[in-house]
Amino acid sequence: MHEKTVREILGEYSKLAVEMDTLSNDSDLYDAGLTSLTTVTVMLALEDAFDIEFEDHMLTRATFHSVNTLLAAIDELLAAQAA
Amino acid sequence: MSAPAETLHRARALDDIMDSVRRVGETTVLEFAADVDRNARFPTEAFDAIKRERLLSVFVPERFGGDGVSVSELCKICEQFGHYDGSVAMIYAMHQIQVACIVQNAADDAFFGQYLRKLCEDQLLLASATTEIDVGGDVRSSICAVNIEGDRFSLTKKAPVISYALDSDAIMVTCRSSENAPPGDQSVVLVKTGDHELEQIAGWDTMGFRGTCSSGFILSSTGAAEQVMPVPYARVLSKSMHPVSHLTWGSLWTGLAASAVEMARKTVREDARKQPDVAPVAALRLSEVNELLFSMRSGLNEVIAEYERLLALNTDTAFDDYGFSIRVNNAKIRCSEMMVDIIARAMNIVGISAYRNDSKKSLARHLRDAHGAALMVNNDRIRQHNATMQIAYKGR
Incomplete structure (x- = not known):
């Protein structure tokens, strides 16, 4: 369920050079054209959609590397909220 | 033995x-x-x-x-x-x-x-070709690509600026990592003098930093495939090129500003000798300009120390941190703008002989050079990056 939302947000905000449905969950989003600037718009949209706040230490290429790394970060933030 | x-x-x-x-x-x-x-x-x-x-x-x-x-x-x-x-x-x-x-x-x-x-x-002596015509100053985007066939590469880049290209022994060229790669998938290629042709497309007749000879060229080269750096440009940029550029530039600008302040101090001392009974007004101005130099150097040193701490961690990801990127950018912006202010104040203290081109106390070249620092790698573009990162960064 999170995956669908993450993919929709990436499709709308990341301005990638390729269509989202050509990318797997492990594809490198930076190779596909994600930039530091589009990273921020993606982050803001994710924060809105999931009602979370990314910690400063998570604002790295590793976090935004792929759909899967984003899903892991979102899970981590949601789990921390629930705790 | x-x-x-x-x-x-x-x-x-x-x-x-x-x-x-x-x-x-x-x-x-x-x-x-x-x-x-x-x-x-x-x-x-x-x-x-x-x-x-x-x-x-x-x-x-x-x-x-x-x-x-x-x-x-x-x-x-x-x-x-x-x-x-x-x-x-x-x-x-x-x-x-x-x-x-x-x-x-x-x-x-x-x-x-x-x-x-x-x-x-x-x-x-190594030079570099990062910016590209039709891309502008965005170093994270390339049009040109390195083409590798077997163990050879070929590469052509239209560079609006390659500083001291004609006097260097090699040029480090940023480009897409293959003909099919997206603009942001970049590599760095070491192009050797002797293997490349440079067709000059722009000269370098500027107000300051005139000796850098930062003319524009169409660069074409071939060479061995091993001359392509084995790591993506994105990593080279965040770990090395971005911080080392702004920190070494900030340092030399501090030296430039400091030498203007030295000239001011020399003048104040001479004036004090001439009129030993009165503390010259210029001495107060000297104190002020020295405070500015102090702030310029302190801010810079703080980021240099942070960078050395990150290097000591021995990871490649430490440099992606938004807070660190913002502070590196701050160092560049502040140093380049404070340098102009400091040199102008030093001129005011030294007086007309600082304004003259033909005087031993001339600060004309200092001031002309200083104005280039905010424009080469434009401060407003750096601020724009900082502005975007500030939105995401929580500062915690």
């Missing part, structure tokens, strides 16, 4: 290196600075002397034949060069940025390790 096959190379201590810098700076660099500036020509005499003193290889680790200085030591060296001539100091720093990119990202690679050895032996 037999003697060792070769004499072991020994790195010099920073004090010895600084002595060399002063020796070159106070003689050759100062002697030719006005002529370099007047004719907007490469500072050949200065770089001949710099090579003689083996100062191009200070940042290369000892095991390759360099001195293995730290980033903060390199910054001190750049600052000292800034005291003598802005153009020489800029070229020196731009070379060291490329050296740092290799040392910090590719020293263990067979080709680049060997190249570092050669750089030490022959005191090779």
Whole structure:
């Protein structure tokens, strides 16, 4: 369920050079054209959609590397909220 | 027992290196600075002397034949060069940025390790081609691509600026990593002089930093595929090129500003001798300008220290941190703008002889150079990046 939302947000905000449905969950989003600037718009949209706040230490290429790394970060933030 | 096959190379201590810098700076660099500036020509005499003193290889680790200085030591060296001539100091720093990119990202690679050895032996000067026509100043986007066939590459780039291209031994070129790669998937290719053709498309007749000869060229080259750096440009940029550029530039600009303040201090002292009973008004101005220099240097040193802490962690991801990127950018923006303010205030203290071109106390070249710092790698574009990161960054 999170995956669908993450993919929709990436499709709308990341301005990638390729269509989202050509990318797997492990594809490198930076190779596909994600930039530091589009990273921020993606982050803001994710924060809105999931009602979370990314910690400063998570604002790295590793976090935004792929759909899967984003899903892991979102899970981590949601789990921390629930705790 | 037999003697060792070769004499072991020994790195010099920073004090010895600084002595060399002063020796070159106070003689050759100062002697030719006005002529370099007047004719907007490469500072050949200065770089001949710099090579003689083996100062191009200070940042290369000892095991390759360099001195293995730290980033903060390199910054001190750049600052000292800034005291003598802005153009020489800029070229020196731009070379060291490329050296740092290799040392910090590719020293263990067979080709680049060997190249570092050669750089030490022959005191090779490295230039760079990052920006591209139709891309502008966004270094994270390329149109041109390296084309690899078998063990050879070919590459053509339209570069609006390649500083001292014609006087360098190699140019580090940013480009897409293949013909099919997206604009942001970039590599760095070391292009050797002799293997490339340069067609000049723009000159360099500017207000300041005239000796950097930052003309525009269409660069075409072929070479061995091993000359492509083994790590993506994105990593080289965040770990090395971005921080080392802004920190070495900030340092040499601090040196440039400091030399203007020295001129002001000299003037105030002379005035005080003439009228020993009155503390000259200019002394108060000197105190003020010295406060600004203090702030400029302190802010810069804070980021240099943070960068060294991150380097000591020995990871590649530490440099992606938004807070660190913002602070590196802050150092560049603040230093470039404070330098103009400091030099203008120093001129005010020195008086008309600072304004004259034909005086020993002229600060005209200082001021002209200083205005370039905010424009080359435009401060507003850097601020725009910072603005975007500030939205995401929580500052916690």
